[in-house]
Amino acid sequence: MTRQHLSAQQQSERTSELRSYVIGYALALILTLIPFTVVAFSDLARMTQWLVIGACALIQVVVHFRFFLHVSLAKQKREDLHLILFTTLILVIMVGGTLWIILNLYTRMMPSMLP
Incomplete structure (x- = not known):
């Protein structure tokens, strides 16, 4: 047009x-x-x-x-916001858990190299 x-x-x-x-x-x-x-x-x-x-x-x-x-806080957009927040929560859990495991393994295997 x-x-x-x-x-x-x-x-x-x-x-x-x-x-x-x-x-x-x-x-x-x-x-x-x-x-x-x-x-x-x-x-x-x-x-x-x-x-x-x-x-x-x-x-x-x-x-x-x-x-x-x-994405705003309007009523019709709430579902989009919930979807984004849930996705963010899942990503935070995955990244946080991965870092936790890696750092735990690092402290167990290389204690002499800790700062």
């Missing part, structure tokens, strides 16, 4: 969606550049750098959910 054939409502929806994507892209770009800037150009303590990187990562996850996946 060309712009001439779109109704006023369709044109408004298209403009709103494009605005959402541009805002999401700008926020994602800013939230990516902040950690790079902190690591490359600042003299902050290592732990502060880790906290800034983690905070930007969490905020970026929310930005991606909201602006690119269109």
